Amino acid sequence: MQKIFLECRECKTTYSADFKYVCESCFGPLDVKYDTSFTKNLFENRNVDTYWKYFELLPIVDKSNIVDIGSGLTPLIKATNLGAELGLNNLYIKNDSVNTTFSFKDRPAGVAVSKAKEFNLSTVGCASTGNLASATAAHAAKGRLKCLIFAPKNIEQPKITQAISYGAEYIAIDGTYDDSNRIAAQIGDQHKIGVVNINLRSYYTEGSKTLAFEVADQLGWDVPDHLVIPVGSGAMLNSICKGFEELENISLLKDTSNIHIAAAQPYGCAPIVNAFKNKTNTIKPIEYPDTIAKSLAIGDPGDGRYVIKRLSQYHGYAEDCNNNEIIDSIILLAKTEGIFTEPAGGVSIAVLRKMVENKMIDKNDQTICFITGNGLKSPDSLFDIIPKPKIAQPNIEKILSIMR
Ligand SMILES: Cc1ncc(COP(=O)(O)O)c(C=O)c1O
Numbered sequence: 300m301q302k303i304f305l306e307c308r309e310c311k312t313t314y315s316a317d318f319k320y321v322c323e324s325c326f327g328p329l330d331v332k333y334d335t336s337f338t339k340n341l342f343e344n345r346n347v348d349t350y351w352k353y354f355e356l357l358p359i360v361d362k363s364n365i366v367d368i369g370s371g372l373t374p375l376i377k378a379t380n381l382g383a384e385l386g387l388n389n390l391y392i393k394n395d396s397v398n399t400t401f402s403f404k405d406r407p408a409g410v411a412v413s414k415a416k417e418f419n420l421s422t423v424g425c426a427s428t429g430n431l432a433s434a435t436a437a438h439a440a441k442g443r444l445k446c447l448i449f450a451p452k453n454i455e456q457p458k459i460t461q462a463i464s465y466g467a468e469y470i471a472i473d474g475t476y477d478d479s480n481r482i483a484a485q486i487g488d489q490h491k492i493g494v495v496n497i498n499l500r501s502y503y504t505e506g507s508k509t510l511a512f513e514v515a516d517q518l519g520w521d522v523p524d525h526l527v528i529p530v531g532s533g534a535m536l537n538s539i540c541k542g543f544e545e546l547e548n549i550s551l552l553k554d555t556s557n558i559h560i561a562a563a564q565p566y567g568c569a570p571i572v573n574a575f576k577n578k579t580n581t582i583k584p585i586e587y588p589d590t591i592a593k594s595l596a597i598g599d600p601g602d603g604r605y606v607i608k609r610l611s612q613y614h615g616y617a618e619d620c621n622n623n624e625i626i627d628s629i630i631l632l633a634k635t636e637g638i639f640t641e642p643a644g645g646v647s648i649a650v651l652r653k654m655v656e657n658k659m660i661d662k663n664d665q666t667i668c669f670i671t672g673n674g675l676k677s678p679d680s681l682f683d684i685i686p687k688p689k690i691a692q693p694n695i696e697k698i699l700s701i702m703r
């Protein structure tokens with residue numbers, strides 16, 4: 300039995316849940332909607348330790364199509380040390396850097412690859428700023444599908460090595476993410492490839508909703524006050540909002556309208572922040588992004604104007620931060636909470652710090668900062684800044700003489 304259908308985000312035309320992603324009448328994006336109604340909390344006491352715990356609100360019809368590499372249900376850490384440093388009593392880190400491929404992208408990629416299986420596709424692919432490549436390739440490996448990656452050639456080497464290790468065909472594009480995206484879209488259409496973040500996008504974005512489900516679940520089905528979210532295409536921010544809305548619709552959460560949402564982008568590629576600050580919902584693309592937060596280097600964000608809409612719905616804020624602020628924040632998070640993030644996580648923390656400086660967060664507000672990628676994927680950004688280790692002979696006296 301079909302539990303889902305598609306609905307145009309713009310004109311609300313509905314479609315059956317097929318392999319399509321744009322509205323035939325207005326070219327708007329299609330969103331997944333659920334027929335499911337809940338009479339009780341199905342998730343409570345459910346013994347599943349991946350994001351598939353929330354199966355009824357995910358767009359897979361037949362459970363046998365699920366491709367699961369064990370991601371999700373990542374820790375929500377009470378950040379007492381960082382909180383003390385910033386003067387916040389209720390700061391939490393949603394640490395999604397510990398997913399199986401070490402970024403939150405396991406969520407959307409896992410759902411999209413499962414849907415590709417449900418559609419009987421033999422090949423999946425993606426356009427990637429780095430993390431989606433590995434997430435798609437790993438799920439394709441587990442699901443026994445072929446995988447084709449398009450990514451700008453200048454992304455971090457560990458991300459390239461990781462993605463190729465899963466057996467994907469990896470094309471490094473001599474251009475930007477937007478170039479990679481255009482190529483992936485054309486090849487996907489011509490060769491009936493399920494490009495997870497393009498022609499499977501309606502299903503793909505559903506995966507990131509589980510970040511909202513998990514946070515609500517981990518807070519004991521409570522509604523947080525602030526969410527600080529790193530933004531590239533804007534798909535994740537939009538999906539997290541959809542997730543909270545769905546929980547309210549099925550009465551698992553009370554009023555979610557008081558959540559405050561902040562979009563965090565790196566200076567050098569902050570088209571959504573620029574639009575927010577200029578009070579417009581027209582996003583002016585950045586032709587040549589320039590930032591160490593390469594995973595957020597999306598000059599023409601697909602969901603940009605929907606992020607602006609979400610920010611006006613949820614008392615929103617948008618801010619950027621420069622490379623030095625990103626690096627300082629990576630180090631601050633590591634030194635206070637023992638969590639090592641890639642620059643995208645540094646962007647979240649840097650914007651959180653600005654919000655505290657601007658007195659936008661009350662010290663007792665429940666604040667969730669999303670850390671979406673692992674520091675080991677991007678060590679180069681710190682290489683020249685972190686002190687080099689002292690080299691010593693294996694001799695105790697000599698070692699004691701050079702120790703701090
Ligand atoms: C680590 C990390 N965080 C955040 C994002 C932003 O996600 P979105 O493009 O859905 O806005 C990305 C995108 O690639 C990412 O890799």
Ligand SMILES: [Zn+2]
Binds near residue numbers: 311322325327
């Ligand atoms: Zn439409």
